[in-house]
Amino acid sequence: MSDEPAAKVAAPRVSVIVPLFNKAPSVARSLASIANQTHRDLEAIVVDDGSTDGGDAAVAALGDPRFRLIRQANAGPGAARNRGIAHASGEYVAFLDADDTWDPTYLERMIARLDAQPEAVAAVCSYRTERRSLLPRRLREGLRDGLARIVPETPAPFVVALVAFMDPCTIVVRRADVVRVGGFYERDRCVYGEDAFLAFKLVFSGAIQLVLADLATKYLECSALNVRRRARPLEPLFVGAAELRACAKPELRPLLDDALALRAGKAACVMTYWGRHREARSLVAGFTRRRDLLRGWVVLGRLCASPIGALAAAARQLKP
Known part of the structure; x- marks a missing residue:
């Protein structure tokens, strides 16, 4: 040896x-x-x-x-x-x-x-x-x-x-x-x-x-998860937003907030489609601001999360 x-x-x-x-x-x-x-x-x-x-x-x-x-x-x-x-x-x-x-x-x-x-x-x-x-x-x-x-x-x-x-x-x-x-x-x-x-x-x-x-x-x-055919869970982007901000360089955190606002607007539309109006309203309230209203997805998300949006989604689901 x-x-x-x-x-x-x-x-x-x-x-x-x-x-x-x-x-x-x-x-x-x-x-x-x-x-x-x-x-x-x-x-x-x-x-x-x-x-x-x-x-x-x-x-x-x-x-x-x-x-x-x-x-x-x-x-x-x-x-x-x-x-x-x-x-x-x-x-x-x-x-x-x-x-x-x-x-x-x-x-x-x-x-x-x-x-x-x-x-x-x-x-x-x-x-x-x-x-x-x-x-x-x-x-x-x-x-x-x-x-x-x-x-x-x-x-x-x-x-x-x-x-x-x-x-x-x-x-x-x-x-x-x-x-x-x-x-x-x-x-x-x-x-x-x-x-x-x-x-x-x-x-x-x-x-x-x-x-x-x-x-x-x-x-x-x-794919095990075809998200077009079922309700999506709340994205980790929002649940773990504090962790994302900790990873971002300080000078980039405002841009991160802007990007999250866009994603929140789109997610709110999807949530409303699946009848999750309260979650949609909470999401846009937590991740979008008045200045984000210049962004299309944020406008749509806020509209979907409003009572009018919830009624429209409910009417669509009742439609034969």
Whole structure:
């Protein structure tokens, strides 16, 4: 036996986190898209969030030593991703849901962008669905390829568009930065909006490298939460607004409030549609101000949250 110390295994360049909850029909496809990346220096951490359909077997079936499985009781996608981050050793962290896929050059191109811009906390690309690309919409919203850094004069609608662009399956972030801002929202088994919560924290804490190319595919019909078909819970953006403000640079907090006002106006409209008039009224009262009445979504949100809006929503639901 040699007395020499064992050689240390070098940490991978990137850690890929895959939250898994009852996605047996699709997870093998997602894992294969990771295994087929042209960037080979990676580890993949699949966090089984209390699945009951046997999807975890796909990790062993892959037969790739770079992949490992962690199991936990069901706690929601944010908690699963945060658990993966805690076990990650790569300089960069990437996220892929168990029903989505990456193009083979995704990691290679995203890491190259981050290497070229050390000041960027994250790189984000566009994605396509089974039916269409969302890139034309993002271009209409004013997003452009390259480094995006918000300043106090940045228009609030641009901030909202930038956050909407940042889907977890299209984000590669420096591990030190995602740890610094506290990761995804995970309280109360949150299943909606935990990703936008992190996106807001990243946008208000550093520059974002935008890659205006479709490098991922989202299969929306596989999603466990189709928010168009059911009432949305209150977003973590509002429940955890104090945490967002703590992450934002002081000079950017007024802009954060403007962006939250826009999101609150839109959320109030949706709440009223689902008959949650009191919650809508409370939301616009807490997150919009008189000066926000120049913004379209705020005007609509306040109107929906008013008694007139509540009556209109009730009449619509009674209509045969």
